[in-house]
Amino acid sequence: MLIGLVGAPNKGKSTLFSAMTMNEVAIADYPFTTINPNLGIGYATRKCVHAEFGVKCNARNSLCVNGMRMFPINITDVAGLVEGAHEGKGMGNQFLNDLANAESLIIVVDASGTTDSTGNKTVSANPSDDIKMVNKELVQWLAGIIKKHMNTISRRNDGADALYEILAGFRATKDDIEASAKKAGLSTVKPNWTDESTLAFSDSLIKIIKPTIIAANKSDMKESEKNISALQKEFGKDNIIPCSGAIELALRKAAKTKVIDYTPGSNSFAWNDKNISQDRLNAIKYMEDFLKSKGTNVQELINAAAFRLLDNIVVYPVEDENKLTDHFGNVLPDGILIKRGSTALQLAEKIHTNIAKGMLYAVDARTKKRLGKDYVLQDNDVIKIVSAAK
Template sequence: MASSFVIACVGKPSAGKSSFLNAVTDASAKVGNFPFTTIEPNQGIAYYAIPCPCATHNLTAQCKPRHGFCRNGQRHVPVRLLDVAGLVPGASEGRGLGNQFLDDLRQAAALIHVVDASGTTDDQGRETRGYDPVEDIRWLRSEIEQWVAGNVERKWGGTVRRHVATGASAVDTLHAQLAGYGTRREIVQRALDAVAGRVGLAIERWDAEALRMFIARFLDLRFPTVVALNKIDMPDADKNIAAIMRRYHGTGGSGSGAVPVLRDGVSEDNIVLTSALAECFLRKMASQKYIAYTPGSDDFQTREDEGEGADGELREMDEKVRRRVENIRDLVLFRYGSTGVQEVVGRAVGVLGYVAVFPVKSVVNFGASSSSSSSSDGGGGAFRDCVLVRSGTTVREFARKLHSQAIDEGYAGAETVGGVQLAEDDVIVAGKNNIIKYSVSG
């Protein structure tokens, strides 16, 4: 059992999107380790890092994830990243690979927008100096709004007539129009609630401005976005970063209808400083045994750092390589705390409101759940499975998600750590009901 959502990675040419994808995906991982039956050519696997319960229960040696991996009590859960093509201004009018770009977005649950914070590439990705990266954030959102609004507006007159004729509710009418964007009815309802005080609920009275206002709130919820401000260690990045943070200061939190207060679809809380090239280089040096480095950490270890009596596992670096890794240490790791790329993945999962759940066969030794264990995968071990689900999912809904026939249809109860019995309508949230054993009849 695996999480099925996809996070789309977008960015103009030369913003660093390819480097970012290389930095967060595991190119050396075997296909058999992926919990997904099919990985499309433009998709990759990144890892969402969370504390693993194996550390709390002193079972790190017995922790054997079926998918992803666990290292020193940190669980790395695989999530899919989609490499979206053709991001240039005019995409909503088919410019570049605009049609493919916008169609790809339908698959995405959230967006990671890789932005060149150095200002050394223009809106087409051409080399320049002094470009304002805020423009990239603005026009990305503008393209998506124009795409959705254009599609809805072309059919709006007929939609309103059918709404009046059939007496359908406003939310059902709007959901029917927006279903092609892979949206849930709950998102449409929240967007409608957020604008109801300004535009009213009678959609037959809406003008073009009211419709656009609703679509903007709908997009805030449908495509939550994390901005990866990339190339932070390049000249001019500092002043651009400061200007961006000033522009989006105070955004985030919730407005009416629990819709975040955003600007250009962006929240201050979801802007992350990154250096994808630094991460790629550190990973390369680690794979070649020049340094010991854990992705997402704030430092690395060299042969010299090992000190006297070291066993010599790390190799000696030449002066050129040494200068480069020390520059990364000084300009990125010590200054910002990390290269930022792992944090971006964590934020992208976080904006979706997903939490990790560990289905187990026993709440004593935390073995694999009977629904997912098989003789072909080797069996054994603790905390074999980890599934990401929306916060607020009920215990019974999760049973259905795990295995509808074996668990849902034969459902006989559920319990968590300490043998605490769970009701069917108990909810799964961060820090509560995150380890579950199901009992089935027959």
């Protein structure tokens, strides 16, 4: 899975990226620090089911730390986006192609309002304007790609199929394309859409193929509070996550040097080494208070982008439903992210095509009941797939 960080320049995308992945990247207080995309691995976390079953797990495809399963997620951080990028302003929008394969996006804004929409210092900028600008540029990006191919598309009877060929790399399915055309009131038979129609189509499609959550970053700054309330009012509380990439990054760095023992996502930490300079002591005390009062919410951001936006659940396939083990005796080896509504057969397909082909039935490890191939998986299910295939 790939999650993309996108936003205007100088909002803290690379700081969040670094906090999420622990990759060292360029971070600076001026626009366009990032030019080439950064790619790294972060973790989405969920409470592991091992405690419920009273067992100790040997996690294989994901780590299990302090009772939390950590699912590796690819994260990418790209250059800053400015108004008119689709017409070549700033760094243009070519770099957005690095987000084509992203499943969800985190739009990063500066909640303090101390940087303007081009990333320069200001006072009282409205971060809501940046959200609108980014959404508009994302739509223009997609529309631009479609427009480039409109000549070819318009000659095809099955225009949805032609669009699919172009947009499959953006994770669009034919169903998504048809639904978006319908929503925009457009026909896909030999479509010869105007620019306006293409924009309307792109607006619908991008919402489906690139669901977004907003990171109201720099929540540690005093100016942020009133802007966060206003953003939550305008965009809905669930869509705005106040966060501090800078504090999360500092915490992770302190944990790396073993000064503190900090698990991302937790609202406290153990303090191992107080034999440090007064400045560092003050900084760590400040972070301790910040965690208690507000939280950095960086873990929450990854989790929202990996689970909530994509409606993913976690299921644990096992080979022995009594011991909860795989072939090698590993207990609860794999946690698998799968779309809510998926069936036991779809889980089998994720494991191996041959297992799916030979699938007979499944077994629920909690109830030991037999489940059909069309059983709809539930969050945290532990499932044995019984297949004629080995």
